[in-house]
Amino acid sequence: MPTYDFIVVGSGIAGLSYTVKVAQYFQDKQKPIKIALITKTVAEETNTKYAQGGIAAVWDQEDSFDKHIQDTLVAGDFESDQQVVEIVVKEAPERLKELISYGTDFDRKSDGSFDLVKEGGHSDKRILHYKDSTGNEIERALLEKVKSFSSVDFFTHYFAIDLITQHHLGEKVTKDTPHKKCFGVYVLNKKTKKVETFIGKTTLLATGGIGQVYQSTTNPTIATGDGIAMAYRAKAFVKGMQYIQFHPTALYQPGKKPNFLISEAVRGHGGILKNLDGTTFMEKYDERLSLAPRDIVARAIDSEMKKNGTDHVYLDTRHIPKSEIIAHFPMIYHYCLDQLGIDMSEEMIPVVPCQHYLCGGIIVNEHSQTNIEHLYAAGECSHTGLHGANRLASNSLLEAIVFAHRAFEKSVQEFGTQIIPAGIPDWNDEGTRNPEEMVLVTEMTRELESIMSNYVGIVRTDRRLKRAYDRLELIYLEHEELYKQSKITVPLCELRNMINVAYLIIKHARAQRENKGLHYNLDLLNA
Numbered sequence: 001m002p003t004y005d006f007i008v009v010g011s012g013i014a015g016l017s018y019t020v021k022v023a024q025y026f027q028d029k030q031k032p033i034k035i036a037l038i039t040k041t042v043a044e045e046t047n048t049k050y051a052q053g054g055i056a057a058v059w060d061q062e063d064s065f066d067k068h069i070q071d072t073l074v075a076g077d078f079e080s081d082q083q084v085v086e087i088v089v090k091e092a093p094e095r096l097k098e099l100i101s102y103g104t105d106f107d108r109k110s111d112g113s114f115d116l117v118k119e120g121g122h123s124d125k126r127i128l129h130y131k132d133s134t135g136n137e138i139e140r141a142l143l144e145k146v147k148s149f150s151s152v153d154f155f156t157h158y159f160a161i162d163l164i165t166q167h168h169l170g171e172k173v174t175k176d177t178p179h180k181k182c183f184g185v186y187v188l189n190k191k192t193k194k195v196e197t198f199i200g201k202t203t204l205l206a207t208g209g210i211g212q213v214y215q216s217t218t219n220p221t222i223a224t225g226d227g228i229a230m231a232y233r234a235k236a237f238v239k240g241m242q243y244i245q246f247h248p249t250a251l252y253q254p255g256k257k258p259n260f261l262i263s264e265a266v267r268g269h270g271g272i273l274k275n276l277d278g279t280t281f282m283e284k285y286d287e288r289l290s291l292a293p294r295d296i297v298a299r300a301i302d303s304e305m306k307k308n309g310t311d312h313v314y315l316d317t318r319h320i321p322k323s324e325i326i327a328h329f330p331m332i333y334h335y336c337l338d339q340l341g342i343d344m345s346e347e348m349i350p351v352v353p354c355q356h357y358l359c360g361g362i363i364v365n366e367h368s369q370t371n372i373e374h375l376y377a378a379g380e381c382s383h384t385g386l387h388g389a390n391r392l393a394s395n396s397l398l399e400a401i402v403f404a405h406r407a408f409e410k411s412v413q414e415f416g417t418q419i420i421p422a423g424i425p426d427w428n429d430e431g432t433r434n435p436e437e438m439v440l441v442t443e444m445t446r447e448l449e450s451i452m453s454n455y456v457g458i459v460r461t462d463r464r465l466k467r468a469y470d471r472l473e474l475i476y477l478e479h480e481e482l483y484k485q486s487k488i489t490v491p492l493c494e495l496r497n498m499i500n501v502a503y504l505i506i507k508h509a510r511a512q513r514e515n516k517g518l519h520y521n522l523d524l525l526n527a
């Protein structure tokens with residue numbers, strides 16, 4: 001049973017930046033420690049890698065912290081925690097300087113200053129980016145940096161199943177149990193198919209988003225909400241799951257999952273939303289037109305599509321010079337050309353809203369601590385209070401680095417205080433057998449995605465939510481039976497997690513009795 005000083009689950013921006021900081025801190029102190037960095041597929045397969053638009057921070061003289069704070073609060077429909085918004089906005093420049101010091105490249109103008117751009121809901125140009133592949137550049141730099149530390153054992157193709165708490169020592173643990181503690185994680189080694197026990201003095205969940213619970217999403221296949229489900233099962237508190245962000249402009253490619261994103265930065269650069277007959281429509285919905293916050297734009301598109309009986313709308317970029325398009329959006333330009341034969345400097349791009357981001361997650365305090373001792377969470381799986389009812393564009397990568405830093409500060413401070421009890425058992429799979437009916441898992445997954453997309457999408461009703469709840473319950477019961485009988489596999493566990501996450505989304509959506517930001521229920525319109 002290996003024992004680690006720190007266990008980090010997830011190799012996106014949150015997990016990697018935390019790992020770098022912890023490793024650097026103890027290296028500087030010449031104190032030998034061991035960090036286990038666990039990730040379920042290859043190192044770089046993360047939501048982070050696919051981030052396009054960039055990362056928000058105040059750099060320009062004309063911009064100000066107050067403006068970024070106000071934009072975040074407005075986008076969040078004033079549901080954000082103001083103190084957290086201030087923390088994130090004010091610490092942003094420092095954290096970005098660190099990312100740059102690790103070797104991350106951001107585009108600059110000819111005078112050497114950053115080429116700041118604008119996205120929906122921002123009152124100023126404040127997005128730092130690397131062309132239209134910002135996430136890939138950040139992930140590259142962080143991975144290189146992490147690999148330079150000998151204190152880090154990097155476990156790729158290892159799937160975290162469940163957190164280890166007093167529950168595994170035979171104690172009854174409920175939401176109300178005081179001093180719940182985390183002692184590490186049970187992890188499936190995908191190569192040997194054996195479950196290994198990773199004992200950890202401190203554990204950070206940085207497992208990213210939940211997009212795969214929907215039929216269409218910009219999130220890669222790793223985004224199955226594992227960390228949130230694990231934490232919830234371990235009796236951590238979870239909040240804000242009703243706030244699912246649908247990005248207004250995913251490329252319309254029926255049957256393709258994940259959906260390719262057409263960055264909001266394209267609208268920031270002048271791209272205009274149009275109906276299929278070429279007429280604009282955003283003026284009917286918001287004075288900020290195509291650059292209104294995402295909840296408003298996605299709902300406007302959804303409404304136009306329903307009214308006109310169409311499957312998509314268009315994003316018109318034909319007025320932007322081709323050279324500019326290729327310079328700023330090379331990846332998007334080539335993807336549209338290669339995949340659909342669309343030259344976006346000559347033709348309009350068919351786009352459709354699709355699931356993109358989860359604003360809710362595991363509740364953490366300003367130090368990224370959950371309600372379980374020695375368990376931290378950072379990045380998209382966490383709920384810090386920054387986003388409120390709707391995230392402002394490019395605030396997600398930022399939140400991840402700010403809170404990974406805060407988790408680092410607190411966890412090195414509490415280092416040495418943890419006591420690992422004796423007798424933590426290994427994973428017990430007695431009486432289980434290899435699952436024979438994989439088709440059950442595949443079909444249940446399809447049903448779940450369909451329920452979530454049809455009943456818990458951009459526009460909700462009480463009836464749709466109830467139907468979603470009832471249908472999900474059937475899947476839950478069927479899955480539980482299968483899970484108890486079967487040896488652990490990744491699809492079985494991912495489905496278990498997606499059911500947990502879907503349950504939380506529906507539960508929180510049903511409990512929300514006011515339309516706010518991303519939560520839009522027709523039955524509450526006149527409430």
Ligand code: FAD
Nearest residue numbers: 010011012014040047048051053054160208379380396397
């Ligand atoms: P991720 O980067 O998703 O990393 C999660 C990690 O956890 C992965 O390594 C995964 O393998 C691992 N993991 C998950 N479950 C397990 C398990 N059970 N066992 C082991 N490992 C596990 N945000 C912005 O601010 N700006 C943007 O421009 C932007 N563009 C985006 C574009 C796209 C297409 C997408 C999908 C998102 C975008 N976002 C953007 C959102 C942002 O990218 C994510 O919110 C952010 O990258 C999340 O980082 P993270 O570290 O929390 O998680």
Ligand code: SIN
Nearest residue numbers: 052053263264393394
């Ligand atoms: C985008 O490039 O449109 C994504 C930005 C984000 O999700 O913040």
